[in-house]
Amino acid sequence: MDLTHTPDEDAFRAEAREWLTANVPSEPLPSLETEEGFAAHREWEGRLATDRWSVVNWPAEYGGRGADIFRWLVFEEEYYRAGGPGRVSQNGINLLAPTLFDYATDEQRARVLPPMASGEVIWAQAWSEPESGSDLASLRSTAVRTEGGWLLSGQKTWSSRAAFADRAFGIFRTDPEAPKPHQGLTYLMFDLKAPGVTVRPIGRLDGKPAFAELFLDQVFVPDEDVIGEPGQGWRIAMSTTGNERGLTLRSPGRFLAAADRLTALWRAQGEDVTLRDRVADAVIGARAYQLFTYANASRFAAGETIGAESSLNKVFWSEYDIALHETALELLGTDGELADTAWSEGYVFSLSGPIYAGTNEIQRDIIAERLLGLPRGRRA
Amino acid sequence: MRFQLTDEQQDFGRSLDALLTASDTPLAVRSWAAGDHAPGRALWMRLAEAGVFALAVPEAYEGVGPLPVELAVAYVALGRHGVPGPLVETAAAAVLLAGTPAAKEWLPRIAAGEALVTLAEGPYALDADAADLLLTREGRIAPGHGPLRPSADPARRLFAPTEGGELLGGTPALSAARDMAAFLTAAQSLGVGLALLDRTVAYVKQRTQFGTQIGAFQAVKHRLADTLLALEFARPLLYGAALTMAPADIAAAKVTAGEAAYRAARTALQLHGAVGYTEELDLSLWLRKARPLRDAWGTPSACRATVLTA
Ligand SMILES: Cc1cc2nc3c(=O)[nH]c(=O)nc-3n(C[C@H](O)[C@H](O)[C@H](O)COP(=O)(O)OP(=O)(O)OC[C@H]3O[C@@H](n4cnc5c(N)ncnc54)[C@H](O)[C@@H]3O)c2cc1C
Numbered sequence: 001m002d003l004t005h006t007p008d009e010d011a012f013r014a015e016a017r018e019w020l021t022a023n024v025p026s027e028p029l030p031s032l033e034t035e036e037g038f039a040a041h042r043e044w045e046g047r048l049a050t051d052r053w054s055v056v057n058w059p060a061e062y063g064g065r066g067a068d069i070f071r072w073l074v075f076e077e078e079y080y081r082a083g084g085p086g087r088v089s090q091n092g093i094n095l096l097a098p099t100l101f102d103y104a105t106d107e108q109r110a111r112v113l114p115p116m117a118s119g120e121v122i123w124a125q126a127w128s129e130p131e132s133g134s135d136l137a138s139l140r141s142t143a144v145r146t147e148g149g150w151l152l153s154g155q156k157t158w159s160s161r162a163a164f165a166d167r168a169f170g171i172f173r174t175d176p177e178a179p180k181p182h183q184g185l186t187y188l189m190f191d192l193k194a195p196g197v198t199v200r201p202i203g204r205l206d207g208k209p210a211f212a213e214l215f216l217d218q219v220f221v222p223d224e225d226v227i228g229e230p231g232q233g234w235r236i237a238m239s240t241t242g243n244e245r246g247l248t249l250r251s252p253g254r255f256l257a258a259a260d261r262l263t264a265l266w267r268a269q270g271e272d273v274t275l276r277d278r279v280a281d282a283v284i285g286a287r288a289y290q291l292f293t294y295a296n297a298s299r300f301a302a303g304e305t306i307g308a309e310s311s312l313n314k315v316f317w318s319e320y321d322i323a324l325h326e327t328a329l330e331l332l333g334t335d336g337e338l339a340d341t342a343w344s345e346g347y348v349f350s351l352s353g354p355i356y357a358g359t360n361e362i363q364r365d366i367i368a369e370r371l372l373g374l375p376r377g378r379r380a
Numbered sequence: 381m382r383f384q385l386t387d388e389q390q391d392f393g394r395s396l397d398a399l400l401t402a403s404d405t406p407l408a409v410r411s412w413a414a415g416d417h418a419p420g421r422a423l424w425m426r427l428a429e430a431g432v433f434a435l436a437v438p439e440a441y442e443g444v445g446p447l448p449v450e451l452a453v454a455y456v457a458l459g460r461h462g463v464p465g466p467l468v469e470t471a472a473a474a475v476l477l478a479g480t481p482a483a484k485e486w487l488p489r490i491a492a493g494e495a496l497v498t499l500a501e502g503p504y505a506l507d508a509d510a511a512d513l514l515l516t517r518e519g520r521i522a523p524g525h526g527p528l529r530p531s532a533d534p535a536r537r538l539f540a541p542t543e544g545g546e547l548l549g550g551t552p553a554l555s556a557a558r559d560m561a562a563f564l565t566a567a568q569s570l571g572v573g574l575a576l577l578d579r580t581v582a583y584v585k586q587r588t589q590f591g592t593q594i595g596a597f598q599a600v601k602h603r604l605a606d607t608l609l610a611l612e613f614a615r616p617l618l619y620g621a622a623l624t625m626a627p628a629d630i631a632a633a634k635v636t637a638g639e640a641a642y643r644a645a646r647t648a649l650q651l652h653g654a655v656g657y658t659e660e661l662d663l664s665l666w667l668r669k670a671r672p673l674r675d676a677w678g679t680p681s682a683c684r685a686t687v688l689t690a
Contacts, residue, residue: 001449003383003623070381263688280684284617284632291383291616298384312609361598367608368601372581375596 003294005074012067013074019051020082031345032088033208038122038164041088045119055093055117062109063117069297076251083257091160092116092123096169099187103228103236111224112189124162124192126170126214127237130155134362136171137182137234141216143172150174150226152190152219158356162212163201167191171233178231185233189225196220206339206348250317252290255324258346259286262328265343269331278327285320292316308370311363318353318360325350383619385453392431393453399430400461406662412464413534417510420464421496427454427463428493436471436560438478441487446475446560448622452567456618459571459641459673462665464535466498466507468564468677473497473515476557480550482521486513499557500541501677504529508539519552521545533668555627562677563630566618566637569673573611573641575666576648580604584651600651607647610640628690635683638674645670 005013029044030037048054049063057072058064067075087093097116100109115121132139141154152172162168168190175184192199196219201209228236259282266272266279292313296306325347329336338344354360368374385393403426408419427433432454437443445451451471458467474490476499477483489495489512498511500522508514508525516522522541529538581604584595594600614637621629645667649656656663674680 001383001385001389001619001623003381003620005381009381276688277681277684280635280687283687284636284684285613287620287629287632288613288617288636291620292613294381294383295616295619298382301382302384312612315605315609316613361602364602364605365598367605368595372577372601372604372608374581374585374601374604375593377596377598377601 003291005070009071009074012071013078016053016056016075016078017082019053020078020084023047023051024082024084028083028342029085031208032086033161033204033206033210035164035209038088038161041085042119042122044085045087045089045122049118054089054119055097058097058113058117062113069300073251073253073293073297077253077256080251080253080257081260088161089116089119089122091125091165092121095125096123096189099169099227099236099239102239103187108224108227121167122161122165124159124165124168124212126156126159126162126168126190128156128158130157134359137185139171139173139185141170141172142176143174143186143188143221145174146220149220149222150186150188152188152196152216152221154216156214156216158202158211159214160211160356162192162199162214163209165192168214169227171237174230174233182234184231185237186230187227187233187236188221189227190219190221194219204348205351206345250313250321252286252293255286255289255317255320258321258324259283262324262331265328265331272331275327275331278323278330282320282324282327285316285324289316289320308366311358311366312371314357315354315360315363315367318350318357321350321353322347383616385449385619389450389453392450393457396427396430396432396454396457397460399426400457400463405461405463406665409462409464409535409665412510412537415509415537420510423463424465424496425493427458428491432458433470433474433493434491436474437487437491441478441483441491443474443487443491448563448625449619451564452618452622455564455567456571456574459568459573459669460575462535462572462575462669464507466496466505466511468561468568469499469501469506469511470495470497471564472557472561473499473513475560476515476519476552476554477548478553480519480548480552482548482550499561501561503540504538505541507537508541509537514541515548516541516545517554517558519548519554521548531672533672535665535669536672558677559625559627559630562634562683563618563621563625565673565677566614566621566630566634569634569637569641569670570611570614570618572666572669572673573607573614573637573644576641576644576663576670577604577607577611579663579666580607580644580648580651587653594651603647603651607640607644610636610643614640626690628687631678631683631686634678635680635687638683639680641670642674 029040032038032041045054052065055064056067056075059066129139143150143152171185171187174186178184196217198215200213202211204210262282328343369376403423408423412420434443435445435447435451437445477486495512496510497513498505498508500516505514514522523545524542525539531538584600585593587594617633617636621633655661
């Protein structure tokens with residue numbers, strides 16, 4: 001058992017640090033949930049890609065550096081330590097790309113991945129529907145066979161950043177006669193600018209026009225944009241949720257950096273004794289999350305798969321994130337109310353953590369049923 | 381980097397589990413609480429034969445240690461089975477004694493399981509009546525102890541050391557000994573928490589109310605999911621601390637494991653209903669341990685303060 005980095009990982013860290021020091025914008029970019037900020041962040045993705053830092057763990061042929069999971073974690077630590085901007089292409093890179101690596105054809109990978117890595121094409125996830133949230137398998141949007149492809153109809157909702165994104169990936173019902181709700185679904189990619197697509201932005205709790213509702217009316221998708229076999233959409237999509245809840249969505253680097261900022265704020269505010277325990281908990285939580293992730297990464301590197309354990313991850317980081325921000329707001333006192341600070345923006349965003357990527361109630365069911373072997377409840 | 385127990389380390393933990401399962405540990409705990417140390421000492425000898433105490437003793441004194449990762453593995457198993465006695469204190473005393481003239485006399489005996497040593501924390505020393513040597517945290521050999529002060533956990537027997545007695549001499553590693561005690565208490569807590577969770581999961585699968593296993597109710601499931609979550613995030617902190625033995629890392633592990641085990645105890649008690657509130661059920665052996673372990677060798681608040689001084 002050891003926690004030491006190899007010389008290769010240390011060299012990689014040094015190289016990343018040097019590049020980030022020279023390149024991370026000194027002024028924070030405008031919020032990526034606004035049109036202006038979205039554009040600025042897209043440009044930043046391009047800058048990252050130029051020196052092959054946008055997708056370090058991808059193979060070189062798609063713009064990556066072939067970094068293994070430990071070097072990826074090292075990069076993420078450095079990225080957030082340097083104050084790197086939020087990643088506007090995270091839906092594509094973290095959610096769609098792993099699915100493409102596992103299920104797509106070579107042609108699809110060659111066509112889709114490079115513009116994803118460069119920020120030229122920004123992706124949105126179109127899974128949720130107005131009537132299908134936690135019970136996603138009940139989704140009703142359809143894809144109907146047509147000459148050379150499929151026609152999409154229906155409504156998707158809560159699609160993060162779809163207002164400004166270029167393309168989307170989602171699951172659609174292709175066989176309404178299938179005996180069970182999660183059968184007869186197909187996973188495919190479509191263009192948000194295609195004829196028949198209406199995108200209606202929805203203001204978030206902080207008023208930013210971040211997510212959107214998608215109305216789809218006979219939207220044509222060519223066969224080449226179907227991922228895997230038609231009818232296998234559920235299985236393919238579920239392999240993505242593991243990624244979302246697990247390692248990729250929230251790497252520990254982000255929380256280590258946030259805990260450092262919180263400690264600095266606490267010191268600057270005179271080390272308020274009444275809040276000392278909560279600041280310490282933020283420091284401890286970031287370390288726990290880092291080590292938990294290293295343990296999972298070690299298992300992963302040894303060829304084991306991480307299954308329902310990713311639900312532990314998701315509940316942990318989402319609740320941690322809120323507690324950390326609440327502590328910061330309390331330290332700020334009266335100024336905690338101001339809406340335009342990084343802490344208060346982070347706080348409002350953290351509040352959505354227990355809802356997206358599968359609500360924490362659903363994650364706790366998964367933990368109880370799959371990790372503890374408790375009986376299934378009344379859910380279908 | 382390979383932040384994972386090796387196969388040998390996992391096998392070691394499993395072999396201790398098997399040994400303790402076969403040894404009727406609950407009987408030893410109950411006897412210990414009643415002041416009969418014989419079954420506990422027999423168990424102690426078997427643990428020594430399995431190599432547990434040698435892990436805390438340097439090679440120069442017939443030990444194989446100190447090996448913090450293996451010690452953590454062992455103490456998680458000891459906590460899981462609720463083994464009684466000054467387990468933590470004996471290992472910490474080995475650290476304390478290592479720099480002193482008394483090392484030659486005591487360390488080989490500790491490694492062999494022949495000596496139980498206790499180390500006072502604050503005003504009390506755990507199991508001073510059973511110990512062969514009673515040390516204070518300033519490194520003094522206490523000449524004796526006062527009467528039993530009952531603990532909330534009857535298997536933890538507390539006694540105030542008497543004044544006087546000679547100082548150990550040499551350079552006793554006082555703070556390193558306290559760190560070792562905090563570290564192993566964290567490991568023991570994690571084991572206690574895991575035992576409470578295991579037993580509660582088994583119970584809610586078997587107990588039925590309203591015509592269904594109570595484990596099918598979400599309110600029950602979610603509490604157990606949170607218990608697992610807290611314990612599983614304490615585990616890496618414990619092993620991370622084993623690799624550095626840095627005071628802040630130990631403090632982080634201690635507070636996290638201690639709180640997780642204590643919350644596991646609250647959950648276990650609640651989900652067992654009234655039967656959980658009885659002394660007869662073996663569950664009580666762990667239920668009563670969780671809170672004292674949470675506070676021994678560093679209260680949560682003291683640990684948090686240490687984390688921020690790093
Ligand atoms: C910021 C944000 C970004 C998002 N981004 C995207 C995106 O990019 N793409 C996308 O497709 N979706 C996205 N979502 C949607 C998200 O995935 C859903 O909100 C989520 O799956 C929950 O669905 P719901 O909102 O319909 O809540 P519901 O499913 O209606 O649940 C409401 C409440 O009831 C609880 N509940 C429901 N069923 C059960 C049960 N069986 N047991 C216990 N409790 C239950 C839930 O846990 C929740 O607390 C996003 C959401 C947010 C907040």
